[in-house]
Structure formats: C-alpha cells, structure tokens
Ligand SMILES: Nc1ncnc2c1ncn2[C@@H]1O[C@H](COP(=O)(O)OP(=O)(O)O)[C@@H](O)[C@H]1O
C-alpha cells in the first residue's frame with residue numbers, strides 16, 4: 001500500500017535563465033516531517049511555493065494523496081489544497097485579535113459557530129496562547145505571533161503543513177525552544193510537514209528526514225543521523241555539522257578498511273562502510289571533530305591513525321573545548337572537540353587518534 005502523502009516527481013522550475021529547481025524527486029509519507037535544507041538561493045522556497053500552489057512548475061508534478069495538484073499545464077488553487085502555511089514573516093493580521101486570526105479560516109469555510117469556538121480554543125491551548133486570545137498582534141512578541149500563525153495554520157486541519165524558515169526572525173534562545181515545540185506539535189497531531197530552513201541545527205532537531213539541496217538539486221536525503229554520519233559528499237559533510245575534510249587518494253585496502261594517503265604522504269585507515277573505492281581514486285576524507293581523541297605525547301604508530309600533533313589554538317566554549325591541531329606538513333589544521341576541562345595549552349605537543357570507523361570517505 002502506498003502511504004505517501006506527498007510525491008514530487010521530476011519537478012523543475014525556471015525563471016528566465018535561472019533554474020531554481022532542477023528535476024527533483026521526493027516522496028513524503030503521511031505523518032512525517034521532511035526538512036529542505038540548503039544555502040540561500042538553492043531553491044527551497046520555490047519548491048515549497050510549488051507545493052502550496054503559489055507557483056506553476058515548468059515541468060514535473062506535485063501529487064497529494066494520489067491526485068496530481070500541479071503540473072506544467074494545471075495548478076489547483078492554493079485555497080483548494082487544504083495546506084497550512086507558516087512563513088518567516090509572521091503574516092498574522094494586525095487588525096484582528098489572536099482569537100479572530102485563528103478563527104478566520106474557519107469562518108471562511110462557514111463552519112458552525114459552536115464548532116469554531118471549540119476549535120479555536122483547542123488550537124490556542126495547543127500553542128499556549130489561550131490566555132492572550134483578546135490581544136492584538138502588536139501586543140505580542142515575535143515568538144507569540146509565530147504561535148498565532150501556527151495555530152491558524154493548524155486550525156484548518158491541513159493535509160500538509162508547510163513552514164518556510166518559520167523561526168528565522170526570532171532570537172537564538174526562542175528559536176531553540178520553538179523548534180522543539182513545533183516538532184512536538186507535529187508529532188502529537190501526526191501531521192505531514194515540509195519544513196524549509198537554512199539552519200542545520202534546526203533541521204537536525206526537527207526532522208524525520210533532511211533533504212539537502214544545492215543549486216536546485218537534491219544532494220542527499222536521509223535521517224539526521226544518516227546524513228550526519230554518512231554524508232555522500234564533502235558539501236553535505238560540511239553543511240551538516242562541523243567536519244574536517246582532507247583531499248586524499250585511495251592507495252589500498254586492508255581488511256575492513258581502505259588505506260588513503262593525504263597530501264603530506266600520511267596514511268590513514270578508513271572503514272569501508274560498504275562503499276567501493278578503486279585504488280588510485282581521489283576522495284575526500286571526512287572526520288568529525290568530536291570523533292578525535294587526544295592525549296599526552298607518546299610515541300605513536302602502535303595503532304592505526306595515531307599521529308603526532310601540536311596544539312595550535314584552544315578555545316573554551318562552555319560545554320566543549322575546541323582545539324585546532326597542527327599535523328606536520330599538512331596545510332589544514334585538524335579541529336577536535338572534547339568535553340571540559342581544558343587539558344592542553346597552545347604550543348603543547350600531543351598524540352591524537354581517530355578510529356577507522358569514524359573516518360568517512362566521500363566525494364568532493
Ligand atoms: N520570482 C522569481 N523570479 C526570478 N528568480 C527567482 C524568483 N524566485 C526565485 N528566484 C531565483 O531562484 C533561485 C532559488 O530561489 P529560492 O527558491 O527563493 O531559494 P531559497 O529559498 O533556497 O533561498 C534563486 O536564484 C532566486 O534568485
């Protein structure tokens with residue numbers, strides 16, 4: 001049985017000579033939250049606008065519950081799609097109270113008055129704004145206004161909730177709390193959602209699946225852990241989380257690991273992780289900073305991937321200690337993060353180690 005709520009098929013959108021979205025394919029199951037993550041201009045908003053019916057595809061299709069809602073010839077009107085939208089700019093109506101903002105869509109639908117009362121109260125409870133129902137948007141903080149927008153979108157019981165950078169106008173602390181709120185609401189209501197963001201933290205925190213885009217194409221789609229631990233390109237590795245990336249060449253294989261050589265001739269063992277690389281192939285070696293451990297200087301060489309480093313820079317950031325380590329004859333430094341306390345000072349020599357399992361081989 002096909003339980004996909006939303007299917008995007010070969011979707012393309014061009015504006016003059018700009019290809020904003022280039023042949024993307026995606027299926028989103030009922031009840032899941034998929035985030036579209038990528039740098040500014042990669043086509044996230046255009047994709048969302050096509051899903052909403054605000055933009056006509058140049059080619060391809062948008063299918064909801066088995067029905068084609070958009071193709072290059074015909075687009076079902078946004079108001080006929082039953083989708084809820086929340087934007088970066090709160091877009092709540094300034095001349096209406098909180099209550100009326102949420103009730104508006106239900107009145108348009110000619111819902112019975114008693115049912116409207118019940119639904120609006122329920123939605124305002126859900127976002128924690130019931131006690132502020134008489135207020136007007138100007139009397140609310142940004143976070144509260146965004147909750148109104150969310151309650152308004154959810155009141156219509158949309159088949160899909162679309163969110164475009166909903167937290168970008170909020171301060172850092174509120175962004176953090178609101179992302180958990182949105183995620184928990186989405187899960188409790190079992191609603192299907194598409195969440196557009198350029199923030200990797202946000203995408204990691206809220207998503208069932210992260211879809212990473214660049215220049216109008218999808219580079220990778222997977223669970224937060226999948227894309228973090230097994231990025232399929234150095235771009236994805238660098239866009240999701242911090243990554244040390246080194247150009248390398250495959251020089252051989254030993255058991256479960258490939259042997260790669262860095263530009264300084266240093267050989268590193270990297271677990272195969274089911275991937276096929278040929279000897280001589282140019283790859284990128286990716287190592288996450290938290291996967292590097294280091295210790296007092298001793299004579300390395302007993303275990304693989306143990307090397308001599310010099311501490312170049314240290315910064316204490318509260319929950320972590322951030323080290324930049326210099327590897328002999330290598331142009332880039334190696335970033336390493338540990339939990340406090342700070343054990344090494346700038347200029348000190350040390351031994352660092354990273355297990356073959358945490359060495360990811362990928363393409364440029
Ligand atoms: N209405 C438009 N007319 C012309 N170009 C557009 C229009 N909308 C978007 N674009 C272009 O399409 C590309 C993708 O834009 P957008 O989808 O807004 O990216 P994102 O939301 O990922 O930042 C950009 O190069 C942008 O300039």
Ligand SMILES: [Mg+2]
Pocket residue numbers: 044045046
């Ligand atoms: Mg955008």
